Amino acid sequence: MPNTPQQSIDSGSQSAASSARAVFCPLSSVLCLHAIGSAWNRRGTLVFTVLAIALAVTLILGIERLRADARASFLHSVTGVDLVVGARTGPVQLMLYSVFRMGGATHDIGYESVQWVMRDPAVAWAVPLALGDSLRGFPVIGTTPDYFRYFRFGTGGELTFAEGRAFGGDVETLYEAVPGAEVAARLGLKIGDAIVLAHGSGENVTSEHADKPFRIAGVLAATGTPVDRSVHVSLAAIEAIHLDWQGGAPTPGFSIPADMARKFDLTPRTVTAILVGLKSRTAVFQAQRRINAYRDEPLMAVLPGVALDELWQIVGLAARALSVVSFLAAATGLAGLTAVILASLNERRRELAILRANGARPRDIFLLLAIEGILLTTLGLAVGLALLACLSALAAPWLMRAYGIAIQPLALSASGLWSLFSIWMTGLAASLIPGWRAYRLSLADGLQPRL
């Protein structure tokens, strides 16, 4: 309803004009103001409705963001590694044991193959990994000091030491180990502590390398990658502890003392996988093809990004289930909103009839109720967003420390915005139900409800 020009002519003084404006506003804002006033009057009940919507929004967007960030962290479990090379098996399986240290390799690859890969002109660096031993359930990785130089995670973070340094590469520092952050925290390992590695991994531990204890040289800072759950030793050390072993068991009646082992040729005979960095990423497919075609041993080179993506399809299922649950929570919140407004309708019939007797049409009553629902939904969304911002600010350091998930503060993804929009639209639709009920009621009641 447009304002009449009379309004400006009539208003003589400033105060008259301002008080006049309070009275003469367009119908929609009359209804908005009334909806706000009426809702404020029932704030004791409505605050919980808003809270339910807010929590649902926090849940949906939180899980959405956590999922996106967890996926990003997962896909960045290894960065800077252009190829992962192992014995012929499935790409996902190769990633599982080389990057996530889960399961075991069916075959090893000969060290000659490692040297061949290192000589490839396209290869900038190659870090061999030897798996198969463990420390109280945590996998032990035999590798070279280059591992600490070249390994990247997240958006390019380097491995750093919380304390100490990497294991040395020479005979003197042969029995040195570098546990990841989680291993050190769980087992309470500090620099100088002695540890005994066990043969086999997980449940299949057969016996311990008790004769050759290791000393902690340093502890890695948390990365949020499987590195945190690994214990790193040199390839030579892996070779040394298996000198007097045959076929996965200590050779009966024959043992080489720890110090004596230093005098042997400790060049490894086999490794489990190789992480390869190329001089130029454009050469990745040619290098992959070259390695796959290596004639002396069946090798397989895998692009980690592609394999990780494939793996996420499986791992991400859980996250998707969580999203479904959070959307159900939102539906519950909005159903609650509708229920609360509907339940309040009966006690508000008088109020609606008074409005009717003073010129509100049934369609105004409909709008009034719809506006109330939309206002509450919008408020719920706003509170939910604020809650999410607070929560993510509070939880970000912890998530980084514990899981290595880097949370983007209040960066709404397209899907997050879409979720917000769909909640809002659903709220709008849900608000139409009490609006329609009120419309029917006010038509039936006329100016005086028959209560």
Add this chain to the structure above:
Amino acid sequence: MRDVRFAWEKGRAPCFSGFSLTVKAGEHWFIHGASGSGKSTLLNLAAGVLLPDAGVIRLLDQDLSVLSASGRDRFRVDHAGFIFQQFNLIPWMSVLDNTLLPCRFSRRRRQQAEAAGGDARSEAKRLLCALDMEEALWRQPAMKLSIGQQQRAAAARALLGRPELIIADEPTSSLDADRQAIFLELLRHECAASGAALLFVSHDERLAGRFTHRLRIGRQETGSRKQNGVDYAQYTTTVD
């Protein structure tokens, strides 16, 4: 109103049949009758909330039947003020805001209130004063008021913006005898001041003496009349 017939349900006995009534500006009508005799129905017909099955109802020369539902809503708030027996005010709103309600929905009421008092707020305050409402009460939420005070605020609201018709449906029934008389005097005085016609419904005949006109609505069994095979019990009304 001419030759109005109205039945709550089709085929049932009509409340009104062949009913005619003319109310002129400034007339104060006292309408009484037993419960269920159709007093409220009459008011609803006069206000255009209900439409007659037959006959014509004109308010200020406007045939209410030709208006759309929302047109009648608009017309009603432009030209009529209402006072009911109770629950006239929105409990959480201040007395002043309650009084200003019709001005929020009707531009005509707003403009007339402005014309009378400079701006609608001052006119509302003037009416509240005239109806003996202390200034301290104006900002109070309506639920803090006594019933007598609420009825007076409702009267101020009905009168605000000088509607041509004031419809009061048993506005004094919740009040005790002394307050009834005081309220009625204030209401009649203000109606006279604004020149509005007043339709005042009550079952309490003691109040009737103060009115210029009386209408009694009552069921008088004058025998049933067969018409189209349906029994119509007839209502008759007497005008004093």
